[in-house]
Amino acid sequence: MSKRLYNLVAKVMSAQLSAINDESGPESIDSWTSFKGYVLLYELETEFKVKFTIDEAMDVKKIADIKRHLKNHGVILDD
Amino acid sequence: MTTEQKLSYYINKSSELIGRTFGKKIRIGILCSFTINGLEETIRVKSAEKNIDCVTYVGGYNQYNQEILNQESNLYKFSPDITFLIIDTRNILEDLFHLPYSVSVSERKNFVEKKLKEIQNLANTFTSRTKSKLVIANFAIPTYSPRGIFETKTEYGFHKMIKDLNHGLIDSFVNSDSIYIYDFNGFVSRYGENNIFDYKQFFFGDMKIALDYIPNLANDLMEYVIGHLGLSKKCIVLDLDNTLWGGIVGEDGFNGIRLGPEPPGNTYLEFQRVLLSLYQRGIILAINSKNNYEDALKVIKEHPYMVLREEHFASMRINWNDKVSNMKEITNELNIGADSIVFFDDDPVNREYMKLNMPQILTVDLPQDPSQYAQTIKKMNEFSVLNITDEDAKRGKMYVEQRKRNDLEQSAPDLESFLKNLELKVLIKHANEFTIPRISQLTLKTNQFNLTTKRYQESDIKKFSEDDKYIVGCVQVEDKFGDSGITGVFIVHKENSKEWFIDTFLLSCRIMGREVEKGMLGYIVNKAKENGVEQIKAQFIPSQKNKPIEDFLPNCGFQKDGDYWLYSLKTQFTIPDYLTVRVE
Numbered sequence: 001m002s003k004r005l006y007n008l009v010a011k012v013m014s015a016q017l018s019a020i021n022d023e024s025g026p027e028s029i030d031s032w033t034s035f036k037g038y039v040l041l042y043e044l045e046t047e048f049k050v051k052f053t054i055d056e057a058m059d060v061k062k063i064a065d066i067k068r069h070l071k072n073h074g075v076i077l078d079d
Numbered sequence: 080m081t082t083e084q085k086l087s088y089y090i091n092k093s094s095e096l097i098g099r100t101f102g103k104k105i106r107i108g109i110l111c112s113f114t115i116n117g118l119e120e121t122i123r124v125k126s127a128e129k130n131i132d133c134v135t136y137v138g139g140y141n142q143y144n145q146e147i148l149n150q151e152s153n154l155y156k157f158s159p160d161i162t163f164l165i166i167d168t169r170n171i172l173e174d175l176f177h178l179p180y181s182v183s184v185s186e187r188k189n190f191v192e193k194k195l196k197e198i199q200n201l202a203n204t205f206t207s208r209t210k211s212k213l214v215i216a217n218f219a220i221p222t223y224s225p226r227g228i229f230e231t232k233t234e235y236g237f238h239k240m241i242k243d244l245n246h247g248l249i250d251s252f253v254n255s256d257s258i259y260i261y262d263f264n265g266f267v268s269r270y271g272e273n274n275i276f277d278y279k280q281f282f283f284g285d286m287k288i289a290l291d292y293i294p295n296l297a298n299d300l301m302e303y304v305i306g307h308l309g310l311s312k313k314c315i316v317l318d319l320d321n322t323l324w325g326g327i328v329g330e331d332g333f334n335g336i337r338l339g340p341e342p343p344g345n346t347y348l349e350f351q352r353v354l355l356s357l358y359q360r361g362i363i364l365a366i367n368s369k370n371n372y373e374d375a376l377k378v379i380k381e382h383p384y385m386v387l388r389e390e391h392f393a394s395m396r397i398n399w400n401d402k403v404s405n406m407k408e409i410t411n412e413l414n415i416g417a418d419s420i421v422f423f424d425d426d427p428v429n430r431e432y433m434k435l436n437m438p439q440i441l442t443v444d445l446p447q448d449p450s451q452y453a454q455t456i457k458k459m460n461e462f463s464v465l466n467i468t469d470e471d472a473k474r475g476k477m478y479v480e481q482r483k484r485n486d487l488e489q490s491a492p493d494l495e496s497f498l499k500n501l502e503l504k505v506l507i508k509h510a511n512e513f514t515i516p517r518i519s520q521l522t523l524k525t526n527q528f529n530l531t532t533k534r535y536q537e538s539d540i541k542k543f544s545e546d547d548k549y550i551v552g553c554v555q556v557e558d559k560f561g562d563s564g565i566t567g568v569f570i571v572h573k574e575n576s577k578e579w580f581i582d583t584f585l586l587s588c589r590i591m592g593r594e595v596e597k598g599m600l601g602y603i604v605n606k607a608k609e610n611g612v613e614q615i616k617a618q619f620i621p622s623q624k625n626k627p628i629e630d631f632l633p634n635c636g637f638q639k640d641g642d643y644w645l646y647s648l649k650t651q652f653t654i655p656d657y658l659t660v661r662v663e
Contacts, residue, residue: 011091014091014094034284035114035116035117035286036090038284039086039090052279054279054282054283057279057283058283
């Protein structure tokens with residue numbers, strides 16, 4: 001399931017899949033602008049059929065944060 | 080949801096465009112009072128899909144005033160061809176967006192007047208400093224009102240303020256040839272306020288328009304690009320069975336086809352009405368159908384609910400021939416490029432065959448359900464033009480007259496007898512407020528009989544016409560079958576007292592082959608002689624499409640001189656005697 005998330009991140013950020021891990025974020029992925037960060041959340045909402053709150057959206061600093069918020073919405077990403 | 084691609088598709092695709100080249104070029108400026116990331120990438124990709132090399136500049140966040148008022152701004156340095164100005168209603172109304180009733184009726188009216196003047200000044204400043212067209216989005220009218228259902232009982236209420244701003248924008252620029260009003264409020268209505276505006280996005284990063292709808296907005300804005308570059312489609316070629324009517328006339332019979340006020344015949348009626356409205360603004364209609372000619376023609380002529388009749392079709396290929404061969408004949412008969420044609424056929428096999436053999440033609444994937452036909456054509460942005468001239472409105476009729484000319488040509492013993500029989504009259508007109516829109520339009524759209532294919536906007540033509548160093552003229556052509564309208568353009572630059580240069584010389588494909596060009600050139604030659612000029616210089620700039628004019632200069636006595644052609648005015652130029660040339 002993590003792979004599904006990583007694939008989405010790689011697609012939105014136009015980044016190499018191999019470069020994506022739970023610690024990835026704007027600091028490690030150059031193309032991760034605030035706009036693309038929002039596009040990612042938008043795509044995640046569609047992919048996992050969830051709706052993030054603005055607090056959750058503002059809180060995302062790395063992929064681990066996304067996993068945590070997805071978990072709060074009942075989406076468990078097994079490794 | 081929409082059937083458009085997601086925004087991320089366009090963002091990723093835009094990075095693949097680097098280094099690729101396209102046929103046409105355009106520079107687009109975007110000024111916005113809110114964050115509109117993704118719009119420029121989408122416009123670039125959509126342009127590339129239409130073979131347009133698009134470069135974009137997005138002004139700073141809510142910096143539209145500074146970008147326009149500061150003559151040294153990056154916007155002016157960028158030098159756009161088209162600039163879109165999109166201001167959010169909440170930005171223009173400021174505090175009155177939430178609290179319109181905190182001030183009196185007269186204060187609300189004064190506020191609207193003041194804001195309208197600000198936009199007028201901004202727009203006029205911008206267009207006086209650049210050649211760019213300015214497209215101003217009107218203001219979205221929220222369905223919400225602080226007064227709720229009492230809004231419509233309120234004198235000069237919140238909604239009326241925004242409606243007045245929108246009407247004021249239209250009234251201010253209705254006669255401008257460089258400022259256009261984009262119906263952004265219509266865009267919001269089409270897709271729904273609750274879909275277009277995403278408030279989480281808005282509060283997160285002042286991104287007012289939901290990401291999924293940015294591509295739809297780009298589609299709308301692309302209409303201005305198509306119109307500006309003169310890329311709009313000119314002709315719709317239609318199948319008949321299950322396209323203009325339901326059923327197969329050869330099998331179901333005249334009385335068995337579905338066409339009329341009852342469902343499902345009403346869906347075809349609606350489709351025909353939309354097609355007629357396009358015909359009335361200058362789109363040419365033609366038929367390409369596998370059918371028995373007599374069966375189909377009986378329906379076209381006699382069916383009580385046919386909206387489109389024989390007189391609306393510039394060309395009819397109703398036979399059992401291959402549809403691609405028919406299509407080639409239609410393009411030859413109408414003398415228009417395949418890339419100006421849109422093809423409607425309900426049969427997916429026919430469509431695939433056409434796409435494979437004539438990819439330049441836009442073959443529309445008609446939905447299976449005929450109730451969607453009319454909507455399909457209404458949603459297309461390929462017919463967009465920035466100006467509709469008198470000639471456009473008459474075009475369909477002119478093509479029918481052309482059909483009659485073709486019949487005469489086929490019955491005449493030789494070309495000269497045919498041309499003599501036509502009783503051709505060529506009226507030379509100069510550029511003025513009535514002819515300038517058409518002159519510009521012809522420079523933008525004419526490809527085949529065009530010496531230099533230089534494209535000029537109305538503002539360019541206006542400038543030339545006000546400059547003593549230029550002669551800007553056009554020709555109106557009439558014969559015994561009717562008036563073809565303004566169908567030729569010439570722009571002559573008086574380089575010095577001894578030499579004039581033909582900057583532009585073109586004829587619409589509609590009147591090619593009638594030697595009108597010799598009447599036009601004869602006028603230029605005579606005018607030059609009157610002014611003591613010794614020679615006329617001209618240039619042929621080859622393009623992919625202007626082969627028909629390739630031999631025109633040598634055939635008229637011009638001699639090659641490097642990249643140019645020279646005509647000595649000591650040479651006698653003869654205008655064919657079957658042309659009557661008059662100067663207005």
